[in-house]
Each structure stands twice: as C-alpha cells, then as structure tokens.
Amino acid sequence: MSFRVLVPKPKQFSTKRPSKGIEVHSVLRKTFNDKHERYYATTNDAQRDWTTILSPTPFDIFALPRTASEGEIKSRYYELVKTHHPDKCGENSPAALERFRKVVKAYEILNNRQKKEMYLRYGVGWDSPVAKNPASRFSKGSKFGSNYAYYQGWEADNDTYKGEFSTTERFMSNPYFAAFVVTATIFGAAIQYIRIDNSVGWIRAAEERHHLKAAHYLATARREGKLYGKRKQAEMMLDLLHANGVRDPNERSDDEWRAILSPEQFHIIRQKGTERPGTGEYNKFDREGVYNCAACETPLYYSKTKFDSGCGWPAFFEAIPGAVKRQEDNSLGRKRIEITCAACGGHLGHVFKP
Incomplete structure (x- = not known):
C-alpha cells in the first residue's frame, strides 16, 4: 500500500493596504x-x-x-x-x-x-x-x-x-508621589523654621553680650571719673593710646604738622599767630554743637558757652573740663593768659582779663 503526503501550499500575503473588512x-x-x-x-x-x-x-x-x-x-x-x-x-x-x-x-x-x-x-x-x-x-x-x-x-x-x-498617569495623579511632595515640603519648612529660630536666638545672645560689655565699660568709666576726674581720664586715655602704638600729637615735628594743616592753620596753631579780627569762619557762627581743635579734633567748647565779645574773634566763657590749658604769656610787654589745646598743645588764643 502506498501513501501520498500532502504538503499545504503557503499563502502569499500582499504588502498593499487592505480594503475595509479584510483581515490583516x-x-x-x-x-x-x-x-x-x-x-x-x-x-x-x-x-x-x-x-x-x-x-x-x-x-x-x-x-x-x-x-x-x-x-x-x-x-x-x-x-x-x-x-x-x-x-x-x-x-x-x-x-x-x-x-x-x-x-x-x-x-x-x-x-x-x-x-x-x-x-x-x-x-x-x-x-x-x-x-x-x-x-x-x-x-x-x-x-x-x-x-x-x-x-x-x-x-x-x-x-x-x-x-x-x-x-497616561501623571505624576501628581499618583498618590504616593503627591504624598512625597507634601512630606518634603513640610520637612523643608520645618528645617527653615528651626534655622530661623536658631539665628534669632544667636542674634539675641550676641546683643546681650554686647550690652553687658558696654554696661561694664560704662560702669568702669563712671567709677574712674568719680575717683580721678576728667583730667585723670584724659591722661589714662593718652596712656592707652601710647600702649596701642598711637603717637602723642605733641611729639609730631613741624614737617608733620605742615602736612596735616593748611599754611594759615599752621601759622596760628603751631606758631601762635593771630588772624585778622572779624575774618574768622566761626566768629559769627551760631549753630549748636561742639567746637573741636583744628589740629587733633579734640572737643574743646560747647556751642552754648559761646558769646559775642565784640573783639572780632570767637569767645567762650567756659571750656570742656580738661580740654584746654592756661599759661601766662608776657611776650608783648603785658600780662596775658594763653589758651592751648591740652591734647596737642596747639595755640587757641589769649584771655586779656583772667
């Protein structure tokens, strides 16, 4: 008995676009x-x-x-x-x-x-x-x-x-992602709050330290002022300046003073000259404040002690305690009292009736 094997013929498929209703x-x-x-x-x-x-x-x-x-x-x-x-x-x-x-x-x-x-x-x-x-x-x-x-x-x-x-699922539609964002936001806000709180505490502590330090210095100054007076405080201040390497103005040479002062200021302050009456800048000056030495900026007179003497120069009836020195001057054949700066020794003027 013989057998015949049937082999199915493979189907051919087209790459053309199928019409509607045809399987692909x-x-x-x-x-x-x-x-x-x-x-x-x-x-x-x-x-x-x-x-x-x-x-x-x-x-x-x-x-x-x-x-x-x-x-x-x-x-x-x-x-x-x-x-x-x-x-x-x-x-x-x-x-x-x-x-x-x-x-x-x-x-x-x-x-x-x-x-x-x-x-x-x-x-x-x-x-x-x-x-x-x-x-x-x-x-x-x-x-x-x-x-x-x-x-x-x-x-x-x-x-x-x-x-x-x-x-497509969005990021914010995912509950886990949304919970993560909320948690991270709360955590970050808490960290910022802690940092701000620590900063405020540190600032307040620093202010307290500075306040205590200033109060200590003020109490020391008041105590020394009662014990030694204004003159002693000025001397102690000069000693402190010398200890820190600051030179005394009295130790400056004429060349150093010329570099600091104008020619007119050098002639009056260091050479004891006199400006013409009625020409000074502060003769008619009436603003409130403090008059300082033109050479060393030391406070000398309060504006409330200034008065019009009619002599053509600024006149004061009282100086700041310890700010000026008084010494006799007989250079013109008559007795006068020369007023100088206690800090730098600069010439300030004369008093004709002591």
Whole structure:
C-alpha cells in the first residue's frame, strides 16, 4: 500500500493596504534549512480603520504595537504614504491633507527614539485635534448629560489632554508621589523654621553680650571719673593710646604738622599767630554743637558757652573740663593768659582779663 503526503501550499500575503473588512496578517518566517520553511501568522480580527477613530494615536495610525521594530515602522509608513498621499489618492480636500499630515507626524514620532520616548512618557509631540460634537456637549434633560459632556468643557480644547497622553498617569495623579511632595515640603519648612529660630536666638545672645560689655565699660568709666576726674581720664586715655602704638600729637615735628594743616592753620596753631579780627569762619557762627581743635579734633567748647565779645574773634566763657590749658604769656610787654589745646598743645588764643 502506498501513501501520498500532502504538503499545504503557503499563502502569499500582499504588502498593499487592505480594503475595509479584510483581515490583516502579520507574517514571521523562520527558516530551519534550505528545504523546509514554516510560516507563523497572527490575525487581528478586530482591527479598526484609524480614519474612523475620534482621536487616533500614532500607534492607531500605523496599526503597530509599541514594540514594533524600525523596519516594520518604515514598511508600514510606505504603505500609508501610497494610500493617503494627495497625489496617489487624487484628493486634495482639507480632510485628505489632514490625514496625510497625521501619517507624517506619526512617522516622525515613531521613527525617532527620543521623540517616541517623550511621547510614550509625557504625550509630547502629538497634536491630534479632538473632534467636537456640539449637540452632545450638554444635555437638555439632565444636569450632566454624560461623563463626556461634563469633562469636554475644559479638556476638549486643551492639547495636553489629547492622544496617548490622555490615558497616561501623571505624576501628581499618583498618590504616593503627591504624598512625597507634601512630606518634603513640610520637612523643608520645618528645617527653615528651626534655622530661623536658631539665628534669632544667636542674634539675641550676641546683643546681650554686647550690652553687658558696654554696661561694664560704662560702669568702669563712671567709677574712674568719680575717683580721678576728667583730667585723670584724659591722661589714662593718652596712656592707652601710647600702649596701642598711637603717637602723642605733641611729639609730631613741624614737617608733620605742615602736612596735616593748611599754611594759615599752621601759622596760628603751631606758631601762635593771630588772624585778622572779624575774618574768622566761626566768629559769627551760631549753630549748636561742639567746637573741636583744628589740629587733633579734640572737643574743646560747647556751642552754648559761646558769646559775642565784640573783639572780632570767637569767645567762650567756659571750656570742656580738661580740654584746654592756661599759661601766662608776657611776650608783648603785658600780662596775658594763653589758651592751648591740652591734647596737642596747639595755640587757641589769649584771655586779656583772667
């Protein structure tokens, strides 16, 4: 008895775009040897024409899964171009141009790895418009005719909530991420509050230290003032200046004084000269304050002790205690009292009636 083996003839599949209602077969061929070949085909019976989808995504247009290879994407793109190109289909209507634009846009996203990754994660790069149905936007018989009518008012015109991104989970929609953000915010605010509280405490402590130090110095100055008087305090201050390396003004040479004073000031203060009566800057000066030595800036007189003597020079009836020195001067054949600065020895004037 002889047997006859029947070998099924493999089906041939076309790469042309199938017409509506015809199944699409994806063929994978695996060769085991040169004589025998096996074909594996998967069929999507429920495939839908993407032009009838309200808001098609790039994957809807190409009818490919997200794991499709680059070759499959290019092959499918060539098929779509042959079908939807205005020159091929012979239609130049706005709808045909829009369909072809979607095909090109979808290919740009799927064929570029970075754009595809951004689209899959955040929905960036796809601006497919959402069709609107004004009649179904609001229902007359119900407050909220349908869920679509309720949400369409603020989502329909927003490009962010279109395409693949409309079903992608957002960061803030994740309760764990939202809880993390809230916790981090509270933790950061607590740290800032602690830092501010510590800073305020440190500032207050520093102010307290400075206050105590100033109070100690003031108490010491008052005690020494009662024990030694103004003159002794001036001498102690000079000793302190010498200890810190500050030179006594009396030890300056004439060249040093010339570098500090103007020629007129040097003539009057260091050479005991006299300015012409009525020409001095402070003869008619009546502002409140303190008059200092022009050479060493030592306070000498309070403005409230100044009076108009009619002699043409500034006159004071009382000096600051310990600020000036008095000594006899018989240089012009008559007895006068010369007034000098106690700090630098500069000539200040004469008193004719002591």
